[in-house]
Amino acid sequence: MRFFSLLTVVATLLGAVSAATLPVKHEPKCAHEEVVSTTYIGKDKNVKLQLSHCDDELLVDAHGNLVTTLTKRQSSNVCGAPCNTYCWSSATGAPTISDCTVIEHALLYESQNTGVLFNVSAYGTPTNKVTMQYLTCLTYFLNQDFNTLTYCRTEWSKLVNWLASDCSAANNDHGGLCVATDQRWYVQVQHS
Numbered sequence: 512m513r514f515f516s517l518l519t520v521v522a523t524l525l526g527a528v529s530a531a532t533l534p535v536k537h538e539p540k541c542a543h544e545e546v547v548s549t550t551y552i553g554k555d556k557n558v559k560l561q562l563s564h565c566d567d568e569l570l571v572d573a574h575g576n577l578v579t580t581l582t583k584r585q586s587s588n589v590c591g592a593p594c595n596t597y598c599w600s601s602a603t604g605a606p607t608i609s610d611c612t613v614i615e616h617a618l619l620y621e622s623q624n625t626g627v628l629f630n631v632s633a634y635g636t637p638t639n640k641v642t643m644q645y646l647t648c649l650t651y652f653l654n655q656d657f658n659t660l661t662y663c664r665t666e667w668s669k670l671v672n673w674l675a676s677d678c679s680a681a682n683n684d685h686g687g688l689c690v691a692t693d694q695r696w697y698v699q700v701q702h703s
């Protein structure tokens with residue numbers, strides 16, 4: 512698995528958007544990924560699904576402060592909640608859109624056959640990261656809240672479609688992420 516240079520991401524985000532509190536990845540992500548389970552989903556059972564945890568994968572702001580909040584009063588169903596999209600510029604290293612489309616379809620298949628909603632355990636538990644991968648395309652949902660969050664496969668599918676096409680090589684980008692406006696979670700699409 513290939514990881515993006517964080518400095519590139521930071522530079523790109525800071526260059527693209529001037530907001531001072533923009534959440535950015537500050538550390539090389541996931542130096543120590545601990546995978547709890549691996550299964551295959553979709554009609555053809557060809558999309559890899561992993562539950563894991565990375566102790567270094569929280570978003571931090573430009574000053575290195577943790578971007579997350581205690582949210583016990585808030586609803587934990589964040590299906591359809593708004594998120595802000597950030598693409599990483601650079602024409603190389605983008606996932607192939609048709610590979611992402613396979614994940615997009617597998618998510619819709621699972622939403623019809625397994626259920627629309629799924630839970631992602633809280634930050635600090637061994638399974639707060641849910642990753643899907645097919646060939647060059649990798650996407651994950653990261654819960655950085657201190658509560659279990661409920662999300663939906665239909666929305667994830669839309670985000671994979673959106674991020675893969677909007678943050679594509681054709682747009683001089685190589686993937687990106689959508690960060691919840693309340694910053695409790697984000698969905699990333701990148702090269703595997």
Ligand SMILES: *[C@@H]1O[C@H](CO)[C@@H](O)[C@H](O)[C@H]1NC(C)=O
Nearest residue numbers: 626627628629630659660661
């Ligand atoms: C998610 O967790 C809640 C609380 O434990 C539970 O009531 C609900 O059935 C779970 N939903 C799914 C889709 O697993």
